[in-house]
Amino acid sequence: MKLTDAKLIGLAGLAAMAAGIIFAGIQPIHPADVRASVTTDGWAIIMAVKLVMCLLFLVGLTGIYARQAKAAGWIGLVGFLLFNLSWAINFAYIFAEAYILPVLASESPQFVDSFLTLANGSTSEVDIGALPIIYGLSGFVGYMIGGLLFGVATFRAGILPRRAAGLLTITAVLTPAAALLPHEIQRLVGIPMGLAVAWLGFALWAEQRAEVPERLPDVAGREFGQSRAK
Numbered sequence: 311m312k313l314t315d316a317k318l319i320g321l322a323g324l325a326a327m328a329a330g331i332i333f334a335g336i337q338p339i340h341p342a343d344v345r346a347s348v349t350t351d352g353w354a355i356i357m358a359v360k361l362v363m364c365l366l367f368l369v370g371l372t373g374i375y376a377r378q379a380k381a382a383g384w385i386g387l388v389g390f391l392l393f394n395l396s397w398a399i400n401f402a403y404i405f406a407e408a409y410i411l412p413v414l415a416s417e418s419p420q421f422v423d424s425f426l427t428l429a430n431g432s433t434s435e436v437d438i439g440a441l442p443i444i445y446g447l448s449g450f451v452g453y454m455i456g457g458l459l460f461g462v463a464t465f466r467a468g469i470l471p472r473r474a475a476g477l478l479t480i481t482a483v484l485t486p487a488a489a490l491l492p493h494e495i496q497r498l499v500g501i502p503m504g505l506a507v508a509w510l511g512f513a514l515w516a517e518q519r520a521e522v523p524e525r526l527p528d529v530a531g532r533e534f535g536q537s538r539a540k
Contacts, residue, residue, distance in 0.1 A: 320518035322373020326511025329366035332359060334504030337497040343430040345422050348411045357408035364401040368394055370511050371460075374470065377514055381467035389459030396452025403428070403445060449485075457482030457503065464510070470517075474509035477502055 341347040341356060375382065375390040382390075411422050424436040428445045461479030465472050481503040488499040 316518045319373050319377055320515050322370055322376070323511045323513070323515030323518065324370075325366045326370025326374055327508045327515060328511075329363050329370050330504040330506070330508025330511060332363040332366070332504070334501045334508065336360065336363070337500050337504075340497055343426045345415055345419055345426065348407070348422060348426075349415050354408065354412070357404055360404045361401060361408060364397045364404060367397040367507070368401075370507065371397070374464070374510050374514055375460075377517075378464065378467040378469045381469055382463040383466075385459050386463030386467065389456050389461070389463050392452050392456025393460045394456075396448045396456055399444065399448040399452065454482050454485045457485075461506075470510050470513050474506050474513065477509070478506035481506060 336356060336359065339356075341350065341353045347353045371390060371394050375386060378386065406425070411425060415422050420436045421438070424434040424438050425441070426432075427434045428442060434442070458479055461475050461477075461482060464470055464475035465479060481499070485499065488496045491499070
């Protein structure tokens with residue numbers, strides 16, 4: 311069972327590493343959040359990659375939390391739940407951007423423009439219900455508060471690199487300041503967050519990979535002893 315657990319946590323580390331790299335790498339090349347972009351091939355590709363990224367975040371962050379669950383305490387649990395919830399909600403919004411907005415771009419352009427205000431920060435012309443509230447809470451409570459608590463808990467646990475945890479914490483704290491920047495620059499603020507998660511994922515993967523060879527002789531020895539006893 312220990313060998314299996316190590317493999318699962320190691321895979322979760324790879325997922326976190328991939329998610330963080332994708333998140334950081336997408337920011338400089340993300341298409342503009344305007345209606346003209348949603349029907350382009352670049353938009354379709356980026357959104358598909360972002361959907362995979364969200365799933366990788368869900369798996370990767372779960373592995374990071376599982377590795378330090380006891381040491382992280384209740385702060386780690388709350389931070390993990392909120393931070394992971396933000397990526398689950400983002401998955402739903404990105405799905406709409408990928409497969410619903412392109413279909414409505416010509417038939418209901420005002421709705422598309424209003425939906426895109428969630429990302430570009432402009433004023434909505436059409437009432438889109440509770441979507442702005444959910445999106446805003448996801449960013450503030452989930453991404454910022456959740457990321458802050460998760461980073462602090464990881465730093466205090468001291469199991470994974472504290473520098474990576476500190477980078478995650480600082481990035482989450484500085485997130486509100488990004489609203490003061492032009493929209494085309496705001497996305498660049500997400501790069502340190504992606505690098506922090508990728509760093510934690512790499513550390514988790516490397517740690518578990520190093521432990522597996524040490525466990526193999528013990529497992530093999532027990533099996534050999536059992537076969538001799540029979």
